[in-house]
Amino acid sequence: MNKEIPDPQFNAPGKDRAVRAMFAEIAPSYDRLNHLLSLNIDKRWRRFTIAKLADILKRPGTLALDLCCGTADLTIELQPFTQVIGCDFCHPMLVIGNEKIDHQSEMRDRPLLTEGNAMQLPFADRSFDIVTIAFGLRNLERVDIGLAEICRVLKPGGRVAILEFSRPIVPVFRQLFEFYFHNILPRIGALISGSTTAYTYLPKSVGNFPDQKRLASLMRETGFSAVRYHNLSAGIAALHLGERQ
Numbered sequence: 723m724n725k726e727i728p729d730p731q732f733n734a735p736g737k738d739r740a741v742r743a744m745f746a747e748i749a750p751s752y753d754r755l756n757h758l759l760s761l762n763i764d765k766r767w768r769r770f771t772i773a774k775l776a777d778i779l780k781r782p783g784t785l786a787l788d789l790c791c792g793t794a795d796l797t798i799e800l801q802p803f804t805q806v807i808g809c810d811f812c813h814p815m816l817v818i819g820n821e822k823i824d825h826q827s828e829m830r831d832r833p834l835l836t837e838g839n840a841m842q843l844p845f846a847d848r849s850f851d852i853v854t855i856a857f858g859l860r861n862l863e864r865v866d867i868g869l870a871e872i873c874r875v876l877k878p879g880g881r882v883a884i885l886e887f888s889r890p891i892v893p894v895f896r897q898l899f900e901f902y903f904h905n906i907l908p909r910i911g912a913l914i915s916g917s918t919t920a921y922t923y924l925p926k927s928v929g930n931f932p933d934q935k936r937l938a939s940l941m942r943e944t945g946f947s948a949v950r951y952h953n954l955s956a957g958i959a960a961l962h963l964g965e966r967q
């Protein structure tokens with residue numbers, strides 16, 4: 723049983739260790755719950771993300787980093803288009819990711835999964851053409867450091883794609899979704915994962931995370947150019963894109 727409860731505040735000190743322990747606890751049920759709680763819409767969001775990277779993915783020799791890759795869903799989706807490395811600091815999530823990769827027998831260039839902290843990436847400057855991060859940025863102890871690290875490891879002209887929960891933009895839908903997110907999702911999550919904390923942490927951490935416009939500003943402050951975003955499912959999630967100059 724995980725005794726450490728991650729602080730759902732934005733940039734909370736000490737968040738790293740508790741977040742890692744929380745994902746280690748829920749790793750075995752993570753995929754099942756993800757798809758169940760989102761009614762499989764998360765799969766559509768990942769495919770949309772890849773579509774917005776298509777121009778770079780078409781270029782020969784493209785190298786992508788899927789940061790906070792977890793159980794490697796996005797890593798696996800990227801693999802047919804490019805060489806990809808997944809990185810996450812939670813070992814049990816990576817073990818499940820590797821098992822999934824093992825089962826994809828048709829994979830030619832097997833993605834490499836590596837253990838590393840998004841705030842201190844184990845990669846040289848200007849290594850990647852693309853960095854993706856799906857539902858990971860919100861969990862970092864210091865989002866500004868994470869964004870700076872992404873910028874550092876991107877090649878000039880490279881693109882970051884940040885897929886994250888955001889703020890629904892349609893008023894009545896927003897209220898209905900917030901009710902589901904804060905009252906129903908934590909109960910189903912606790913029942914299936916056995917963790918009473920993880921699915922309470924999720925809506926709280928989303929509520930404390932910058933909204934669409936604020937995240938775009940943070941990206942610009944980090945030095946990304948051509949920053950833009952797409953609301954997904956009326957803003958339940960958003961995909962932010964930016965280029966390294």
Ligand SMILES: C[S@@+](CC[C@H](N)C(=O)[O-])C[C@H]1O[C@@H](n2cnc3c(N)ncnc32)[C@H](O)[C@@H]1O
Nearest residue numbers: 745790791792810811812839840856857858861
């Ligand atoms: C909600 S999961 C998302 C996993 C995957 N990207 C997906 O779309 O399903 C968040 C992941 O971020 C990882 N994570 C959180 N903070 C991290 C950090 N500082 N460095 C590396 N990984 C981190 C967690 O271990 C977890 O696997």
